[in-house]
Amino acid sequence: MEPRPRIRHYTTSPWKHCIHLTLLMVQLSLPQVGASCRILRCNSDFVAATLDLGSSSMEGGGGAGPGGAALSREAVNAGYCSALRSYAMCTKRMARACRGDLAYHSAVQGIEDLLIQHRCPRAGPTAQPRPLPQGTLSGDFCLYERSFNNTEGRAPEYLHCSVFGDPHIRTFSHDFQTCAIQGAWPLVDNEYLYIQATSSPTREGTHSTALTKITIIFKNMRQCIDQQLYQAELDNVPAAFADGSVSSGERQGHHSLTVWTQSPGQHAEIRAAHIGTVLVVRQSGHSLGLSIRSPRAIVNAFGPEQDLQLCVWGCPLSQRLNMLHPPPPDPSLSSIGAHSHCAALLPARDVYYQACVFDLTSSGDLNSSMAAVSALQDARNMIPDRERIHLLPVASSVQHLARLDLTMQLTLLSMLGILARV
Incomplete structure (x- = not known):
């Protein structure tokens, strides 16, 4: 395991x-x-x-x-x-x-x-059903967008998150990070949705990793859906849920959950109408990628115990890498070759271009560049504000913390000096 x-x-x-x-x-x-x-x-x-x-x-x-x-x-x-x-x-x-x-x-x-x-008596009271959320009992309660518009008089505010490549994460708050994580990590964990991604080493003797498994659980929402599971693994991106169905939660003539594909085995798009959420799972080269568009109210529906969500807070500080300084290039591909290849696919020198160079340099696999290309296309489809699609690369959080630590040290020394003179 x-x-x-x-x-x-x-x-x-x-x-x-x-x-x-x-x-x-x-x-x-x-x-x-x-x-x-x-x-x-x-x-x-x-x-x-x-x-x-x-x-x-x-x-x-x-x-x-x-x-x-x-x-x-x-x-x-x-x-x-x-x-x-x-x-x-x-x-x-x-x-x-x-x-x-x-x-x-x-x-x-x-x-x-x-x-x-727990020494529970066999006879006794049973748990009462949880009350249904307020505002969800209209005829459109399993159609989030329509229900929200009827209630608020406007469309929901949508947030976007994606994870792809080595892996790189674009959080719901538009932070962009490259992580050194391995194993299984939660991307989203709220009252409606649980998403877990597994990252594995691509080659022995290197630090290069790739997403190899994505698990999505749509939690039970009694009036709309029963709990449903979707799983994708490398070289197996099914256009169906784990039970073989392509739709779920039929209410009043429509399905709350549907799955379809435009490239069997390589792509799947899941629409969750009851929470107004769209998820795209795709394989690019030898890694998986995931893109999410979800309303802010759904994204923020979590408690303090659900404190590890990469799409919300990004990867832990100790696991962040500086994307602007990729690992030494693979012998089969020069650094200049990686920049030229990515520039031809991604003319804008944004974070997707930098992610492409990072992945290509660390893996030496030309196919790895398609992860950034696909993630950028998903961002274009999911982010309504065109100005926010292309993020500019920034210095790593590690460097920022180093500068912060130095400032704190100088401040402490200054305070000690003042105390010594008193």
């Missing part, structure tokens, strides 16, 4: 983190769950039922209620027991349809173990 950083998903509670991670791993490893077996719906309902319990420490801490009020340890445990009983009832309703399904039987066994572990 590929190394993964610690991803705090949904909550910081150790108990909940373990459960949610287990459910996620089951779903990712078993994409063949049939449409008639709705165990993913049971999983999603359990996660939703425990979201408002906040962080809990079974050694003595409490949690936070829906309004932020503190809950006692007993109240938190009672809430989990109610959620577990609801989870068990849901699995019982799925018993016939899910007979022989490994994900189903894993869930049933996990519920049984947890009921015993």
Whole structure:
């Protein structure tokens, strides 16, 4: 299994983190769950039922209620027991349809173990369904753009993020960074959407990496969709969800989720009408790329525990590289050759041109230049303000931090000198 950083998903509670991670791993490893077996719906309902319990420490801490009020340890445990009983009832309703399904039987066994572990009575109250978000009960509640326009009298403000190449990230706030990350990292993690990208070394003995896997989870939104999974890997960009469907969430004559392709095996575009979001997954050369356009309200729908999102905050400071100073060129390609090749494809000397030179220099693969070309084309399609498409390269954050550290040192020395004279 590929190394993964610690991803705090949904909550910081150790108990909940373990459960949610287990459910996620089951779903990712078993994409063949049939449409008639709705165990993913049971999983999603359990996660939703425990979201408002906040962080809990079974050694003595409490949690936070829906309004932020503190809950006692007993109240938190009672809430989990109610959620577990609801989870068990849901699995019982799925018993016939899910007979022989490994994900189903894993869930049933996990519920049984947890009921015993937390001394939950078999009989008792069950978790109440989470209230539907306000403003989503009109006839257009699964058409985000139309509903927003009816409510606000204007179109939503859209934000754009992309990740491609070695990898380079353009965040929702128009920061552009080159990262030295390997393994699986979350790009987006909010109340509606979870996106994870996996980066792997391209060649032994080099620091060059490429995106090799992209996982997208559309979280359960009961009135519009059941939880849905999409996965793409290098040399396999399917134009379908993991269950084989090309659409999902049929409501009032339309589908909330649809997938289509203009290049089978190399490109997929997913439209999520219920959250007004468009995602484009494509393979360019020997790496994957992802571009996202999503409304600001959707992008910002996350809590403090969802604190690792590359599309929101960029890559960690310790993992940022200076794109203006790429690694030593591959022996098969000179630095001058890389600049000439990228200049022919990307005349504007913007961040996409610099990313092209970086990837081409570090990999020596001419096909790697297409990642920047495709990312720029997606940016043109997704960013309405033409002036914001071409970003100018800036000095790396590492250099900025070095200058900041020097300034702080000088300030500290000055203060010590003043104190010494007092």
